Amino acid sequence: MSRKGVHVKIDELKTNVGLLKNLELSIGKIIEEVWAEPMGPTPFPSLTTLREWDMKLFKRYKPMYLPFCDLCCFCTFGKCDLTAGKRGACGIDIAAQSARFLLLSCCIGASTHIGHARHMVNHLIEKYGRRHPIDVGGLNIEVEAPIIRLVCGIKPEKLGDLPDALGYVENQLTHLLSTIHTGQEGSHVDFESKILHAGMIDHVAMEIADIAQVSALGFPKASPEAPLVELGLGTINVQKPVILCIGHNVLPAAEVVDYLSERGLRDEVEVCGLCCTAHDITRYYSGAKIVGPITWQLRFVRSGVPDVVIIDEQCVRSDIMDEARKIKTPVILTTEKICMGMADRTRDPVDKIVDDLVSGKVPGVLILDPEKVGEVAVKVALQVAPVRNKFKSIPDVNEIIERTEPCVNCTTFECRRSCPNDLPIPAALKGAANGNLIKLADLYEACMSCGRCEEACPSHQPIISFILRACEKKLKDETFKVRVGRGAIQDVEIRNVGSPIVLGEIPGVVAFVGCANYPNGERDVAEMCMTFANRRYIVVTSGCAAMSIGKYKNEEGKTLYEMFPGGFEAGGILNVGSCVANSHIAGAVIKIASIFARRRLRANYEEIADYVLNRVGAVGVAWGAMSQKAAAIANGFNRLGVPVIAGPQGIKYRRLALGRRENEEDWYTYDARTGERVYVGPVPEHLYYAAETKEEAMVIIAKLCMRANDTTRGRAIKLTHYIDLHKRFLKTMPDDIHLFVRTVADIPITMKDEILEILKEKGWKERIVPDPTLLPRMIRKKKEEP
Amino acid sequence: MLFESWQLAEIAGPKKALVFAKPEVVVTMIQRAKRPILVVGHNIINGEVGEEAINIIINITNATNIPMVATAHMLSEFIKREVRSTAWMSLVDFANRLQDPNWKGLDGEGNYDLVLFVGVPYPMGWLILSSLKHFAADLTTASLDRFYQPNATCSFSNLPAKKWIGNLKLIANALQGGKQDIGKSGEGSGTSS
Numbered sequence: 001m002s003r004k005g006v007h008v009k010i011d012e013l014k015t016n017v018g019l020l021k022n023l024e025l026s027i028g029k030i031i032e033e034v035w036a037e038p039m040g041p042t043p044f045p046s047l048t049t050l051r052e053w054d055m056k057l058f059k060r061y062k063p064m065y066l067p068f069c070d071l072c073c074f075c076t077f078g079k080c081d082l083t084a085g086k087r088g089a090c091g092i093d094i095a096a097q098s099a100r101f102l103l104l105s106c107c108i109g110a111s112t113h114i115g116h117a118r119h120m121v122n123h124l125i126e127k128y129g130r131r132h133p134i135d136v137g138g139l140n141i142e143v144e145a146p147i148i149r150l151v152c153g154i155k156p157e158k159l160g161d162l163p164d165a166l167g168y169v170e171n172q173l174t175h176l177l178s179t180i181h182t183g184q185e186g187s188h189v190d191f192e193s194k195i196l197h198a199g200m201i202d203h204v205a206m207e208i209a210d211i212a213q214v215s216a217l218g219f220p221k222a223s224p225e226a227p228l229v230e231l232g233l234g235t236i237n238v239q240k241p242v243i244l245c246i247g248h249n250v251l252p253a254a255e256v257v258d259y260l261s262e263r264g265l266r267d268e269v270e271v272c273g274l275c276c277t278a279h280d281i282t283r284y285y286s287g288a289k290i291v292g293p294i295t296w297q298l299r300f301v302r303s304g305v306p307d308v309v310i311i312d313e314q315c316v317r318s319d320i321m322d323e324a325r326k327i328k329t330p331v332i333l334t335t336e337k338i339c340m341g342m343a344d345r346t347r348d349p350v351d352k353i354v355d356d357l358v359s360g361k362v363p364g365v366l367i368l369d370p371e372k373v374g375e376v377a378v379k380v381a382l383q384v385a386p387v388r389n390k391f392k393s394i395p396d397v398n399e400i401i402e403r404t405e406p407c408v409n410c411t412t413f414e415c416r417r418s419c420p421n422d423l424p425i426p427a428a429l430k431g432a433a434n435g436n437l438i439k440l441a442d443l444y445e446a447c448m449s450c451g452r453c454e455e456a457c458p459s460h461q462p463i464i465s466f467i468l469r470a471c472e473k474k475l476k477d478e479t480f481k482v483r484v485g486r487g488a489i490q491d492v493e494i495r496n497v498g499s500p501i502v503l504g505e506i507p508g509v510v511a512f513v514g515c516a517n518y519p520n521g522e523r524d525v526a527e528m529c530m531t532f533a534n535r536r537y538i539v540v541t542s543g544c545a546a547m548s549i550g551k552y553k554n555e556e557g558k559t560l561y562e563m564f565p566g567g568f569e570a571g572g573i574l575n576v577g578s579c580v581a582n583s584h585i586a587g588a589v590i591k592i593a594s595i596f597a598r599r600r601l602r603a604n605y606e607e608i609a610d611y612v613l614n615r616v617g618a619v620g621v622a623w624g625a626m627s628q629k630a631a632a633i634a635n636g637f638n639r640l641g642v643p644v645i646a647g648p649q650g651i652k653y654r655r656l657a658l659g660r661r662e663n664e665e666d667w668y669t670y671d672a673r674t675g676e677r678v679y680v681g682p683v684p685e686h687l688y689y690a691a692e693t694k695e696e697a698m699v700i701i702a703k704l705c706m707r708a709n710d711t712t713r714g715r716a717i718k719l720t721h722y723i724d725l726h727k728r729f730l731k732t733m734p735d736d737i738h739l740f741v742r743t744v745a746d747i748p749i750t751m752k753d754e755i756l757e758i759l760k761e762k763g764w765k766e767r768i769v770p771d772p773t774l775l776p777r778m779i780r781k782k783k784e785e786p
Numbered sequence: 787m788l789f790e791s792w793q794l795a796e797i798a799g800p801k802k803a804l805v806f807a808k809p810e811v812v813v814t815m816i817q818r819a820k821r822p823i824l825v826v827g828h829n830i831i832n833g834e835v836g837e838e839a840i841n842i843i844i845n846i847t848n849a850t851n852i853p854m855v856a857t858a859h860m861l862s863e864f865i866k867r868e869v870r871s872t873a874w875m876s877l878v879d880f881a882n883r884l885q886d887p888n889w890k891g892l893d894g895e896g897n898y899d900l901v902l903f904v905g906v907p908y909p910m911g912w913l914i915l916s917s918l919k920h921f922a923a924d925l926t927t928a929s930l931d932r933f934y935q936p937n938a939t940c941s942f943s944n945l946p947a948k949k950w951i952g953n954l955k956l957i958a959n960a961l962q963g964g965k966q967d968i969g970k971s972g973e974g975s976g977t978s979s
Contacts, residue, residue, distance in 0.1 A: 064881070064882045070800060071800075085923065414794060420793075420909065648909065651909075660882070690910075692876065700876070731861065731865040732865065
């Protein structure tokens, strides 16, 4: 796409025009235009380029703020009390401050993916060269980078093309962060627009990171038949030395695998991962194991199984060094982002580093060269494992009984009061003091192992360790399967399902994504996932949610990944991969507009987002959303026209974007055929929503899959699911059906009489199904002036 | 501990809920409200006294005709108990509408002046009440849950389950009869910060 800069220097040039001395000419890039598609209206959009689109969204989906703090403490004027309309010393009010805080979260989230992408791209260019081709699906994929094409208007073909997009997102992030400074933006709605901008650049960064690693590291390339790999603590072979990789950046873990392969040691050492590095290491080497989602860090480290811990970046516990020290396991830190106070040993000889770690002279080291990490980790694991002998930091049953004695008379309940899920920990501890560990074991499923209970306990009880001991046997039996992250969706898959999705005959695409801060354990996600796959929705998943989904087995002992196909098809369950692979979910949605509907993609964000909002019945579900990255990802989907449902903890991001179905004026679009403004009903009703329970979430998922463009057959199918789930979980007919029925043909045939009766009561009138758009420029025939 | 947030780190303020010194104050608030409504979340059925709690809530609504809105999947629990007059709306949808002074309410008669919450998951309730504190400042919110909700206008303190059930029973009984005596508790005098 582009060639590196040209620099010309002329000391002296005599011409017939005159004499030139010390002339320097520098050209940063030469653009070689090989993409036939004409440039769209918004290449490399700035902070305000898409503001008008954002305002259209927020006119319909007004922000509802839920301040987590009544004060602002950003500057030295503060703390300022912003309660109920009061303004701070800088003039800011609580609405703007809440939006400002969310923008900060999204900038943090986006910066994390941008930093990850920069590290990945620089490393891969250094190792494989700038001319290494971008290939995410061979002949099955022509649109290799739908988000980059859409946002930036460029078509990356080689690794060396990616820094152009990276430079853009780095630039935008700087501008976005600057708006948070005291005395900058003051309007909450404009903060909201910037939040969506942060979300959008986050998606660009995720795509850069994932297509780079898929292309260079040989990950599965859009394969529906990506292999099944093992998941769960019970799958780890504790007879072998175990190397545990935690985080999101696979480069050091990949070097471990390479070193093992080169030395013929693959069968001698167990390589496993936690969080997204686990996904990506299995994309690299299907013999690696996935321990579980992010919340498993304390559990697995305390189990004593890992002999070496490799830390890369993101979502790593800040106390990981202390926890590893308790089990006598050395730690290798591998990125500049997490140094944990350890000495930088990158330039030291391998044997010296290995000696220091094996002897326990140092608890950990920082090594910024992934290749060296691979060698050091393997050598240390082989030497440490026989000495450690899987030393664990979990007390035995007698010790638990003895240690919990003070809990019997404890009246502070501080363990329970610090638990995000308000679990009945005091009762479990009292039971343990009496020799009964059943209630402790009962906490296991709903406990997210955050460890806050331990910090709060006045007796400093290691409650997570108690729970682990109480269900030790269950842990050893935890063996599941997860399909390796497949990466992108093939163009041919999009062509096959584009029509039924847009017309509504496949009732929706539901993406279960995000972290593992679940309100009631992992099982809820698996249940929701299965419900929609059984109903022939396309179910897509990634990150920690994809692991949680793998932890459900049917009566035959099969996991969901074994029960359902891995293709982008009705009733499929697809794991796209790690956090950064979320970009392929957004990419699939974009490709429906581009490949199936042949909308121009290049730098044409507004039109594509308008298409998605009005036609593509896709919904994101972040049931355990916890991180700032999850906030950025969700808002990136929102700008693209995809609604997102969070679990109850997701309300802590401080803002929802909710529609009001009764406000008829909010639900008009233009009919692109005629230019008429047409009422289309509240579809989709919300943009960012938080559900109280999984039952509520399932009803809302079905509802939010409806789109203005649904055919009558498609709408009837979607209504069937919405009504059926409503009846199943709420035992009643929904009270808003009249808003979704446009013509009699929309009514599900099996419920016709019942619904006609309701429509009659509501004074319902038939209306047309338009060619919907929110953009006046998309109207093909302007309405004539009277 | 009685007047602290139940979740230790969820410290609210500067403006914090008054604590009901006695349950009779709730009765007075309900009686004096022009447009009260009761919001019942799914947590009411959880815990060792869930069944008792939901039956008391049903008694309260029967005694007062106070409208009730069930959130999450609670509607099915009421239908199971043959309480058919309950409306359904999700917690976030309902709280969003409460912030609009022009909202017509569930019955088309206008927005509410007193909203009583019970059975709402604690962290979610904490933030919903915070939202109402800031953006529906004229609305009175009362938390009838077991644990102190600092962002409500008024709240029970942190209570043992039996004491909490006792309070709810007392409210239900008072609303079912003897209304004249109950009002003497006096508004405001029955709360403490």
